[in-house]
Amino acid sequence: MTAPLLVASGLHKRFSRGGKTVVALDNVSFEIGQGETLALVGPSGSGKSTVARTILRLIEPDAGNIHFEGEDFLAQHGARLRAGRAKLQMVFQDPLAAFNPRATVARVLDDPLRIHDLADRAHRPKIIASLLDRVGLSPNLRDRAIHEISGGQRQRVAIARALATKPALMVLDEAVSALDVSVRGQILELLLDLQEAENIAYLFISHDLGVVRSIAHRVAIMDAGRIVETGPAAEVVANPKSAIGKALVAATPKLLRKA
Amino acid sequence: MTPRVFLQELGVSYRSNGTEVEALRDISLEIRTGERLAIIGESGSGKSTLALAIAGLLPASTRIEGRIDWPELGRVPQNGRDIGFVFQDPASSLNPVLTIGEQIAEVARTHLGLNWRQSYKRAEELLHRVHLPDPASALSAFPHQLSGGQRQRVAIAEAIAARPALLIADEATSALDTIVQAEIVTLIQELIVQDGMSLLFISHDIALASEIADRIAVFRYGRLVEIADTNRIVTAPTEAYTRQLLDAHMGLDVEPLLRKAEAGKLS
Numbered sequence: 109m110t111a112p113l114l115v116a117s118g119l120h121k122r123f124s125r126g127g128k129t130v131v132a133l134d135n136v137s138f139e140i141g142q143g144e145t146l147a148l149v150g151p152s153g154s155g156k157s158t159v160a161r162t163i164l165r166l167i168e169p170d171a172g173n174i175h176f177e178g179e180d181f182l183a184q185h186g187a188r189l190r191a192g193r194a195k196l197q198m199v200f201q202d203p204l205a206a207f208n209p210r211a212t213v214a215r216v217l218d219d220p221l222r223i224h225d226l227a228d229r230a231h232r233p234k235i236i237a238s239l240l241d242r243v244g245l246s247p248n249l250r251d252r253a254i255h256e257i258s259g260g261q262r263q264r265v266a267i268a269r270a271l272a273t274k275p276a277l278m279v280l281d282e283a284v285s286a287l288d289v290s291v292r293g294q295i296l297e298l299l300l301d302l303q304e305a306e307n308i309a310y311l312f313i314s315h316d317l318g319v320v321r322s323i324a325h326r327v328a329i330m331d332a333g334r335i336v337e338t339g340p341a342a343e344v345v346a347n348p349k350s351a352i353g354k355a356l357v358a359a360t361p362k363l364l365r366k367a
Numbered sequence: 368m369t370p371r372v373f374l375q376e377l378g379v380s381y382r383s384n385g386t387e388v389e390a391l392r393d394i395s396l397e398i399r400t401g402e403r404l405a406i407i408g409e410s411g412s413g414k415s416t417l418a419l420a421i422a423g424l425l426p427a428s429t430r431i432e433g434r435i436d437w438p439e440l441g442r443v444p445q446n447g448r449d450i451g452f453v454f455q456d457p458a459s460s461l462n463p464v465l466t467i468g469e470q471i472a473e474v475a476r477t478h479l480g481l482n483w484r485q486s487y488k489r490a491e492e493l494l495h496r497v498h499l500p501d502p503a504s505a506l507s508a509f510p511h512q513l514s515g516g517q518r519q520r521v522a523i524a525e526a527i528a529a530r531p532a533l534l535i536a537d538e539a540t541s542a543l544d545t546i547v548q549a550e551i552v553t554l555i556q557e558l559i560v561q562d563g564m565s566l567l568f569i570s571h572d573i574a575l576a577s578e579i580a581d582r583i584a585v586f587r588y589g590r591l592v593e594i595a596d597t598n599r600i601v602t603a604p605t606e607a608y609t610r611q612l613l614d615a616h617m618g619l620d621v622e623p624l625l626r627k628a629e630a631g632k633l634s
Contacts, residue, residue, distance in 0.1 A: 152515060152544045259410065288409035288571065289615035300628045315544045318617035322624045345619055359549035361574035363601055363616055
């Protein structure tokens with residue numbers, strides 16, 4: 109059996125706000141295998157996004173370890189950390205807020221290639237064209253500004269940008285929550301296709317159990333900074349054990365097909 | 368029965384960058400007394416424009432055609448008094464520098480002709496009605512001291528303060544997590560029944576709408592696609608677009624995409 113792609117163990121994080129201490133992460137441990145989707149669900153303030161930020165090293169945990177591709181990720185810095193970050197990409201909920209709205213699609217996709225020195229200037233247009241193709245966008249979009257394209261197209265650009273550095277793991281923080289339902293299905297199918305083709309693992313953060321059940325292999329339910337339940341997505345949703353898991357299932361809107 | 372609000376061939380258009388944009392076209396429907404009507408649509412469907420048009424909140428430069436009548440009222444409806452409006456984001460609809468008590472009391476004072484002391488008493492009762500813990504001390508709290516769900520409860524208390532005939536909730540639960548969303552929906556249901564209000568529930572989530580509404584109206588590209596009893600819309604939609612919305616719903620009872628993808632790999 110191959111080693112897991114990412115192992116997080118015993119993560120702790122406290123924030124102080126106005127003299128009060130908030131425990132954001134309380135002994136959080138989990139693993140993600142290669143090509144696997146782990147969904148993180150929980151109510152607002154349960155610590156989901158803090159986990160994402162810690163994994164990406166946007167914030168440092170107070171205690172705990174993160175091993176990524178077998179190496180101690182928290183010990184890395186400088187060039188090693190930058191190289192590691194290329195393998196670990198992020199897609200946010202609102203790409204309009206994540207990108208410069210006036211930048212063109214080509215510019216947004218050029219950045220990671222340039223920053224991570226993945227291709228010289230002459231080769232980049234070809235790579236950009238292939239990235240657009242992989243996320244199902246027309247090459248004609250390359251010169252359009254981010255603010256001119258639709259929300260669904262923008263989220264495809266965000267995925268293309270994350271793909272540019274050939275990541276092993278993508279963190280998707282509420283990445284489909286702001287999309288119209290008809291577009292949402294297409295983006296989820298794109299994510300599944302990419303996972304199958306390139307064996308990418310996803311940490312999929314969402315409060316929508318229906319979506320999680322549809323695309324995740326495993327799910328971890330968080331409450332008040334702790335992982336309170338974890339298991340295969342379909343099983344956990346069908347038969348939640350934790351109080352918060354039960355509450356999430358009960359609160360999920362159901363199409364009422366009254367006779 | 369006379370409807371509470373009656374829309375006849377309502378059209379809304381505005382100018383954007385020199386071109387005329389039609390946000391709503393030829394909308395005729397009624398909101399019945401005490402009914403819960405959901406408006407469902409995706410981005411650009413015109414659902415929020417409809418809510419703003421009924422509440423008279425569209426900018427003055429907007430061109431409005433057709434009629435919006437309130438037959439029971441016999442006068443022009445007044446916002447805040449006849450119509451309560453709950454927006455998606457309570458953080459931006461509440462005034463950050465007024466206490467919770469001041470902003471709710473202000474509505475009661477303006478529309479019910481109460482003095483400040485009576486208005487504060489009324490505000491406390493309203494906070495009790497929306498199940499805010501410890502209403503007496505919440506009166507002197509500021510919006511930023513409350514959680515998102517609590518803020519939405521305050522916004523609802525403010526919206527119903529003058530006992531309006533119509534409550535409009537425009538994506539009022541979309542920014543909340545599912546557990547808080549369910550609590551707020553329960554609260555709205557309860558208040559609608561207690562006060563005999565009509566509810567216009569604007570949402571992108573057809574499943575959520577089916578849990579709350581008596582009737583559902585489906586909007587697309589500024590037009591009314593179909594309107595019918597919730598049960599009929601969910602079980603026997605006549606329009607292909609409604610069927611599409613129903614199919615796009617990812618319920619806890621549908622075949623997961625992942626399983627479909629893996630089944631495809633095997634075959």
